[in-house]
Amino acid sequence: MARKLPARDVAIVGLGWTGSILANELTDAGLNVVAIERGPWRDTATHYAPNYAQDELRYRIRHELFLRPAQTTFTFRNKHGDTALPIRTWGAFMPPNGVGGGGVHWNAETWRFLPSDFVLRTHLTQRYGAPFLPADMTIQDWGVTYADLEPHYDRFEYLCGTCGTAGNLQGKIQAGGNPFEGPRSRPYPNPAQQQPFGPTLFAKAARELGYQPFPQPSGNMSQPYRNPLGVRLGPCTYCGFCEWFACANYSKASPQTTILPVLMPKRNFQLRDNSEVTRINLDPSGKRATGVTFVDTSGTEWEQPAELVILAAYTIFNVQLMLLSKVGRPYDPQSNQGVVGRNFTHQTISDCTSFFDRSKFVFNPFVSSGAIGMCIDEFNGDNFDHGPHGFVGGGYMGQVQTNGRPIETTPVPPETPKWGAEWKRAVRDNYQSTLKPGTGVHGSMYSYRDVYVDLDPTFRDRLGRPLARITMDFHDNELKQNRFLTDKFAEIFQQAGAQRVVKEYRQGPYDITKYQTTHLCGGAVMGNDPKTSALNRYLQSWDVPNLFVMGATAFPQNAGYNPTGTVGALAYWSAAAIRSQYLKNPGPLVHA
Amino acid sequence: MTLRRRDLLTGTAIALVGNRLAGAEVIAGKLPWTPDAGTPPTPVKPGPWEYFTAAEGSMVEALVDRIIPPDPQTPGGKDAGCAVFIDRQLAGGYGHHEGLYNLPPFHDGSIQQGPQSAKGPAETYRAALAALDRYCRSQTGNDAGKGFVQLAAERQDEILRGLESGKIKLEGVDGEKYFKQLLEDTQQGFFADPIYGGNRDMCAWKMIGFPGARYDYRDWVTRHNERYPHPPVSIAGRPAWTPGKG
Numbered sequence: 001m002a003r004k005l006p007a008r009d010v011a012i013v014g015l016g017w018t019g020s021i022l023a024n025e026l027t028d029a030g031l032n033v034v035a036i037e038r039g040p041w042r043d044t045a046t047h048y049a050p051n052y053a054q055d056e057l058r059y060r061i062r063h064e065l066f067l068r069p070a071q072t073t074f075t076f077r078n079k080h081g082d083t084a085l086p087i088r089t090w091g092a093f094m095p096p097n098g099v100g101g102g103g104v105h106w107n108a109e110t111w112r113f114l115p116s117d118f119v120l121r122t123h124l125t126q127r128y129g130a131p132f133l134p135a136d137m138t139i140q141d142w143g144v145t146y147a148d149l150e151p152h153y154d155r156f157e158y159l160c161g162t163c164g165t166a167g168n169l170q171g172k173i174q175a176g177g178n179p180f181e182g183p184r185s186r187p188y189p190n191p192a193q194q195q196p197f198g199p200t201l202f203a204k205a206a207r208e209l210g211y212q213p214f215p216q217p218s219g220n221m222s223q224p225y226r227n228p229l230g231v232r233l234g235p236c237t238y239c240g241f242c243e244w245f246a247c248a249n250y251s252k253a254s255p256q257t258t259i260l261p262v263l264m265p266k267r268n269f270q271l272r273d274n275s276e277v278t279r280i281n282l283d284p285s286g287k288r289a290t291g292v293t294f295v296d297t298s299g300t301e302w303e304q305p306a307e308l309v310i311l312a313a314y315t316i317f318n319v320q321l322m323l324l325s326k327v328g329r330p331y332d333p334q335s336n337q338g339v340v341g342r343n344f345t346h347q348t349i350s351d352c353t354s355f356f357d358r359s360k361f362v363f364n365p366f367v368s369s370g371a372i373g374m375c376i377d378e379f380n381g382d383n384f385d386h387g388p389h390g391f392v393g394g395g396y397m398g399q400v401q402t403n404g405r406p407i408e409t410t411p412v413p414p415e416t417p418k419w420g421a422e423w424k425r426a427v428r429d430n431y432q433s434t435l436k437p438g439t440g441v442h443g444s445m446y447s448y449r450d451v452y453v454d455l456d457p458t459f460r461d462r463l464g465r466p467l468a469r470i471t472m473d474f475h476d477n478e479l480k481q482n483r484f485l486t487d488k489f490a491e492i493f494q495q496a497g498a499q500r501v502v503k504e505y506r507q508g509p510y511d512i513t514k515y516q517t518t519h520l521c522g523g524a525v526m527g528n529d530p531k532t533s534a535l536n537r538y539l540q541s542w543d544v545p546n547l548f549v550m551g552a553t554a555f556p557q558n559a560g561y562n563p564t565g566t567v568g569a570l571a572y573w574s575a576a577a578i579r580s581q582y583l584k585n586p587g588p589l590v591h592a
Numbered sequence: 593m594t595l596r597r598r599d600l601l602t603g604t605a606i607a608l609v610g611n612r613l614a615g616a617e618v619i620a621g622k623l624p625w626t627p628d629a630g631t632p633p634t635p636v637k638p639g640p641w642e643y644f645t646a647a648e649g650s651m652v653e654a655l656v657d658r659i660i661p662p663d664p665q666t667p668g669g670k671d672a673g674c675a676v677f678i679d680r681q682l683a684g685g686y687g688h689h690e691g692l693y694n695l696p697p698f699h700d701g702s703i704q705q706g707p708q709s710a711k712g713p714a715e716t717y718r719a720a721l722a723a724l725d726r727y728c729r730s731q732t733g734n735d736a737g738k739g740f741v742q743l744a745a746e747r748q749d750e751i752l753r754g755l756e757s758g759k760i761k762l763e764g765v766d767g768e769k770y771f772k773q774l775l776e777d778t779q780q781g782f783f784a785d786p787i788y789g790g791n792r793d794m795c796a797w798k799m800i801g802f803p804g805a806r807y808d809y810r811d812w813v814t815r816h817n818e819r820y821p822h823p824p825v826s827i828a829g830r831p832a833w834t835p836g837k838g
């Protein structure tokens with residue numbers, strides 16, 4: 001029997017990026033809020049001190065900051081008829097765990113999606129006609145527009161101190177920024193970071209080819225910054241231990257460095273760490289959440305009653321909790337009915353490794369940060385005419401090399417033996433004169449009828465709950481897109497003077513062992529039609545109106561960008577709707 | 593005020609998460625802040641093998657010295673400490689799948705479904721090293737009866753190439769898979785911070801020009817195409833900083 005705790009106004013599941021934003025907004029509204037977080041309390045600078053944070057083996061290779069699969073994992077298969085097997089050790093993505101969530105160890109590449117991304121099906125159908133889209137592609141419009149979200153993007157960027165060069169200020173195109181972006185109401189809060197040699201060389205070559213390169217929007221501070229909440233960040237030192245690592249410098253935007261110092265001391269806020277929510281409790285009608293149940297590390301089960309439940313547990317954990325709690329109708333790919341688990345997506349990443357003359361080029365690849373880099377956006381979204389190419393989607397591409405850490409980043413020409421004297425020589429000779437961005441081509445993955453999440457019939461977690469099962473494969477559209485983009489990307493490095501450019505196309509089948517990004521999206525998407533969306537345009541569950549679901553869970557398909565700028569904007573958008581509408585009149589904000 | 597209701601919440605049971613003690617807490621009214629809240633790494637202890645037997649240890653030294661052979665500028669895998677690195681890793685959490693999902697059933701799947709073995713690396717090494725030794729000793733001709741360690745370097749390389757390509761089959765062990773794992777572990781040991789037993793004197797970092805655990809390159813961001821001149825630093829510092837400690 002679960003022990004019952006005193007009721008709270010709001011229970012938030014997970015204290016990562018979105019949990020922190022919602023907790024701060026709803027405590028500001030005067031509500032009594034508890035956040036229940038699966039992992040431990042962690043502060044960035046004190047837990048990951050600069051005298052040992054830079055440990056590649058511990059954090060990058062052994063994944064110390066991440067969820068341990070022993071606690072919970074997923075099963076995976078490519079196709080509907082296959083038997084799914086558990087992900088026993090992380091590969092294709094790295095689920096966050098602990099206070100701050102992914103914000104602790106992300107790169108802080110902080111993008112906005114294109115205006116056309118939010119009305120994708122309408123836009124593509126108008127431009128190319130419906131038959132241009134593959135029959136099993138299930139992309140759809142979001143139910144919100146770029147204009148709706150602009151003020152909320154702005155809030156998230158000013159919270160984070162995002163560093164960048166605006167490309168479109170209130171409709172006026174700005175030199176040096178991304179000319180394809182939607183209009184911004186004001187410039188970035190901080191100037192772009194300075195760029196090391198590799199990105200600078202890439203940008204020069206891109207300009208020579210007629211593209212319009214710009215600095216990647218970054219949450220690694222270019223200068224000291226005080227955000228609107230009064231929290232301060234310090235300048236980034238380009239330490240090169242950023243993605244996968246916590247920042248010991250207070251230089252990377254994370255909940256710890258932007259919100260928690262204000263949230264934690266509030267009298268109407270409480271955090272329970274090392275406590276995993278196991279289900280959302282519903283009343284007998286199934287239409288109202290009564291709170292959540294969680295288990296702490298001693299195995300004790302607790303019930304936390306609440307008037308309002310916010311799921312902020314990261315994409316796939318949100319979906320899993322909805323399935324386990326029977327919120328919304330589970331998706332069935334056979335009948336194409338149901339919404340929870342539907343339109344699940346990831347990303348289509350590829351790369352080029354570019355070898356330069358070692359007597360002329362020294363890149364110092366270790367001088368870098370998680371979100372450093374120069375990019376172009378000519379081949380993202382629908383920024384170019386897809387008509388002749390026979391695919392849709394795209395991505396940004398850039399020299400966005402985040403590190404020169406030697407276990408991960410010692411590139412050698414592909415014909416080099418994998419070991420022995422020749423390998424050793426090639427490692428030595430190429431380290432300083434090779435560019436390897438890691439996620440150079442950041443392609444979209446659109447949604448399909450046969451890519452989804454449901455509950456596994458066989459495998460269970462340590463508590464006996466079914467694991468979430470991922471069914472995912474690449475489709476021709478994405479593979480075509482990737483060939484086209486990777487070829488374009490390689491041309492820029494050729495132009496930059498590389499002696500040799502090795503293209504590493506993304507190839508099928510989708511492989512759960514190969515890291516792409518931790519940009520899982522969808523599974524309980526937002527929209528205007530309850531038949532094809534689990535959440536309304538305010539991230540409110542259609543079925544259980546006192547449940548709001550944060551995160552990239554709501555993306556109907558993934559765009560060619562990193563998600564968190566949009567995740568943050570949606571969190572503020574939803575919080576604003578809760579504060580200005582829901583609290584005055586609790587109930588559905590949209591009547592279907 | 594921080595309410596530490598450890599007793600109430602966790603009773604006597606405390607779970608181990610990573611290498612930290614983790615009990616659930618209720619935190620309210622305060623931003624918890626403790627200096628040195630994290631767990632610094634523990635440098636490996638020099639001395640005898642912790643996991644390998646003496647025979648296994650010499651065999652792994654011979655193996656890592658072929659994977660990374662010595663050259664006039666840079667030591668090979670053996671002198672760089674790669675075998676010590678692997679030994680300490682196998683004796684620790686890595687050796688027995690600590691933290692990984694290890695619940696049954698175990699079925700082999702497609703490559704893209706990832707490793708599905710119930711056996712941790714420690715067990716795999718034991719079985720593979722024994723099988724490799726048996727393979728070597730069962731050869732006929734000049735090398736009849738010799739173990740891997742006694743073979744000439746060229747012959748050792750030939751055997752490794754055979755394992756790599758799958759041409760040489762080991763009894764009861766997937767030699768190709770094992771070789772991949774050995775390769776990965778050896779190279780990780782070569783490049784990881786020296787506190788883990790490999791990369792002795794930061795030899796691998798010196799070889800490529802990686803400055804190690806330095807943390808501030810602000811002066812260097814815009815110094816383009818100029819070689820960074822400073823020697824590497826480990827998490828444990830540099831010998832010159834602690835004279836007498838080696």
Ligand SMILES: Cc1cc2nc3c(=O)[nH]c(=O)nc-3n(C[C@H](O)[C@H](O)[C@H](O)COP(=O)(O)OP(=O)(O)OC[C@H]3O[C@@H](n4cnc5c(N)ncnc54)[C@H](O)[C@@H]3O)c2cc1C
Pocket residue numbers: 013014015016017018019036037038039094095096097098099100101102103105106107108109110111243244275276277278312313314315317371518519550551552562563564565567
């Ligand atoms: C290595 C890495 C690099 C990344 N880099 C970038 C980048 O450069 N740009 C970008 O846009 N995005 C990046 N991301 C993605 C980014 O981290 C996420 O988009 C973002 O953190 C999502 O916010 P969230 O609030 O939805 O989830 P999170 O921030 O992950 O927070 C979810 C929290 O919920 C907790 N939780 C989960 N389940 C439960 C449960 N059952 N009970 C209680 N608590 C639970 C988790 O422990 C976690 O703390 C990166 C991710 C990783 C892993």
Ligand code: SF4
Pocket residue numbers: 219220221235236237238239240241242243245246247248249250251252368369370
């Ligand atoms: S690169 Fe900059 S932001 Fe990233 S961890 Fe290092 S100092 Fe922090």
